Amino acid sequence: MIVARGYAKGVAEAQRKGDELSSRRVLPTGGWFLSSKGHAGSKVTRRHVAWVLDQLESNKSNLLSLQDHGYEMDIFCFRLSC
16 A cells, blocks of 8 residues: 555644744644545546545455554545646
8 A cells, every 4th residue: 555644643743833833742643644646547536536445455454454453444535626
């Protein structure tokens, strides 16, 4: 699976307010992000969703193993149109 970025639980992260760093916060959870940008070969939303589902299906055993170890998973999708 091609992970676009991730972050670890308990890590201090800088917060921005406009162009300035305002403070640091400790992340309450960890996570990773999967992006279809540049992989789906189309601007059609259903092809991007299909690509994401293919990525999840091909890693099903790994994801189920993580769930067996107590990890929780949520899926959020959004589309930016420019």
